Amino acid sequence: MGTEDRKAREKERRRNQIIDAAERIIFSKGLEQATMDEIAEEAELSKGTLYLYFKNKTELYLAITQRGSDLLNSQFAKVFAGGHDHTGLELIRLLGETYLNFVRENPNYYNAFMYYESLSDVNELKDSKHAEQCEENRREALNFMIRALQIGMQDGTVNDSYDPKELAVVILSSTRGITAMSHMHGTGYHFEMLDEMELSVDTLFGNFLKLVGTGIASEDARKRWMTDSQNIETNGK
Amino acid sequence: MGTEDRKAREKERRRNQIIDAAERIIFSKGLEQATMDEIAEEAELSKGTLYLYFKNKTELYLAITQRGSDLLNSQFAKVFAGGHDHTGLELIRLLGETYLNFVRENPNYYNAFMYYESLSDVNELKDSKHAEQCEENRREALNFMIRALQIGMQDGTVNDSYDPKELAVVILSSTRGITAMSHMHGTGYHFEMLDEMELSVDTLFGNFLKLVGTGIASEDARKRWMTDSQNIETNGK
DNA sequence: TAATTAAAATGACTGTCAGTCAGAAAGTGA
DNA sequence: TCACTTTCTGACTGACAGTCATTTTAATTA
Numbered sequence: 299m300g301t302e303d304r305k306a307r308e309k310e311r312r313r314n315q316i317i318d319a320a321e322r323i324i325f326s327k328g329l330e331q332a333t334m335d336e337i338a339e340e341a342e343l344s345k346g347t348l349y350l351y352f353k354n355k356t357e358l359y360l361a362i363t364q365r366g367s368d369l370l371n372s373q374f375a376k377v378f379a380g381g382h383d384h385t386g387l388e389l390i391r392l393l394g395e396t397y398l399n400f401v402r403e404n405p406n407y408y409n410a411f412m413y414y415e416s417l418s419d420v421n422e423l424k425d426s427k428h429a430e431q432c433e434e435n436r437r438e439a440l441n442f443m444i445r446a447l448q449i450g451m452q453d454g455t456v457n458d459s460y461d462p463k464e465l466a467v468v469i470l471s472s473t474r475g476i477t478a479m480s481h482m483h484g485t486g487y488h489f490e491m492l493d494e495m496e497l498s499v500d501t502l503f504g505n506f507l508k509l510v511g512t513g514i515a516s517e518d519a520r521k522r523w524m525t526d527s528q529n530i531e532t533n534g535k
Numbered sequence: 536m537g538t539e540d541r542k543a544r545e546k547e548r549r550r551n552q553i554i555d556a557a558e559r560i561i562f563s564k565g566l567e568q569a570t571m572d573e574i575a576e577e578a579e580l581s582k583g584t585l586y587l588y589f590k591n592k593t594e595l596y597l598a599i600t601q602r603g604s605d606l607l608n609s610q611f612a613k614v615f616a617g618g619h620d621h622t623g624l625e626l627i628r629l630l631g632e633t634y635l636n637f638v639r640e641n642p643n644y645y646n647a648f649m650y651y652e653s654l655s656d657v658n659e660l661k662d663s664k665h666a667e668q669c670e671e672n673r674r675e676a677l678n679f680m681i682r683a684l685q686i687g688m689q690d691g692t693v694n695d696s697y698d699p700k701e702l703a704v705v706i707l708s709s710t711r712g713i714t715a716m717s718h719m720h721g722t723g724y725h726f727e728m729l730d731e732m733e734l735s736v737d738t739l740f741g742n743f744l745k746l747v748g749t750g751i752a753s754e755d756a757r758k759r760w761m762t763d764s765q766n767i768e769t770n771g772k
Numbered sequence: 773t774a775a776t777t778a779a780a781a782t783g784a785c786t787g788t789c790a791g792t793c794a795g796a797a798a799g800t801g802a
Numbered sequence: 803t804c805a806c807t808t809t810c811t812g813a814c815t816g817a818c819a820g821t822c823a824t825t826t827t828a829a830t831t832a
Contacts, residue, residue: 344811409655416649419565463732468742475712495700505705513750581782
């Protein structure tokens with residue numbers, strides 16, 4: 299009957315209401331400083347209710363993490379969604395730019411990613427639906443990258459001496475390193491290296507693209523890539 | 536007088552005794568699970584004494600983090616210490632291998648690095664001697680990388696169209712991404728992507744080296760690098 | 773060696789907070 | 803209206819980080 303559907307919807311709404319409140323509190327003062335009592339008050343619920351929807355504080359934060367992860371993946375998807383007027387090499391670049399833009403626009407979600415990855419307690423993650431979805435998103439992101447590489451190998455812009463799967467992992471991982479650096483710089487908490495060297499994140503990213511581009515481009519595409527890399531727009535979309 | 540020196544030495548020994556105990560406890564059960572009471576007992580001291588040497592639990596963990604950071608840098612230094620019979624390009628590779636080996640052999644310290652970087656509370660870090668030293672080590676590591684690139688540009692193995700400083704940041708950051716991946720895979724807590732794809736960390740790292748090598752090598756050095764990259768020994772030293 | 777002072781160490785105590793649970797309130801269906 | 807289920811509540815508990823008045827140990831002086 300329809301009542302059950304409605305109940306399920308309402309339950310889902312409550313969940314989101316709690317996650318919304320948790321985001322406001324945690325994003326404004328950090329995970330450690332945020333208390334469950336405070337989040338409950340912000341959500342206009344009692345603390346006990348929070349625990350009906352999330353088994354503990356970490357799980358609630360993982361729900362936030364998953365939101366970020368879903369959002370990032372939806373941005374990746376957009377790269378492929380439009381008309382297919384991009385070469386494989388361009389797709390790689392677009393995926394990288396998408397990642398970088400995400401970090402800039404959503405530092406709080408990126409923080410959540412870092413916390414998630416620093417979690418070294420298996421049990422905390424093993425039976426978490428949210429963690430599972432984050433891993434699923436990671437797999438999907440990898441598939442986007444593989445697809446871009448395969449397209450590139452077909453259209454001759456990417457050197458086909460690589461195994462696309464292996465290369466995809468490498469590019470995704472190293473991009474992660476670059477975005478992490480950008481994030482740490484952006485939040486300014488530590489890592490003033492870039493400032494000390496008078497480097498901008500854009501310069502850094504431009505060089506990264508040049509490096510990757512030169513590394514994977516076919517001989518044919520290399521020259522074009524290297525000239526393009528001089529003037530990058532990272533706010534592409 | 537000599538008494539003061541001796542006192543200073545003893546104080547230093549106490550400090551290390553506490554850090555030793557903290558490592559044993561925290562490395563075995565994780566930061567969250569480890570309590571200050573337990574660490575105190577392991578160190579055969581009272582809890583209060585711990586707080587005479589470290590202002591809080593985080594600061595104690597930062598001391599551990601610094602140990603790891605110092606250790607990593609000492610390994611980097613070794614790459615340059617021996618006879619100077621390496622080309623710049625080889626030095627880059629050796630630095631990367633050193634980093635990877637460090638992660639494999641010291642996953643606990645690497646965990647500490649990840650925690651350190653996920654710390655988003657400025658105040659926690661601003662007045663920490665340990666955090667300051669970690670940043671100093673980071674700068675030094677960057678300088679190692681810059682030096683390797685400059686040597687490479689001199690000996691003709693590295694493409695000199697890059698700015699060595701900019702490139703060093705890029706390579707260090709992306710290497711960080713690769714090592715992070717390797718770590719997550721090694722600890723097996725999450726991130727089973729590699730297993731699912733039947734890839735080994737060595738394969739991943741080999742491809743990374745090939746990518747970077749191809750990306751930065753001079754035309755001249757490229758062919759040699761690409762053939763070398765087929766059979767890598769990551770336990771080099 | 774005893775008295776005096778300074779430094780180092782102690783552990784009982786406090787405040788905070790994650791997580792629980794017995795019971796209240798709201799919703800459902802007859 | 804009643805019986806029953808689901809959802810919610812908030813006072814309570816246990817655990818733990820961090821404190822501080824007191825004790826212990828060491829160094830210095832007479």
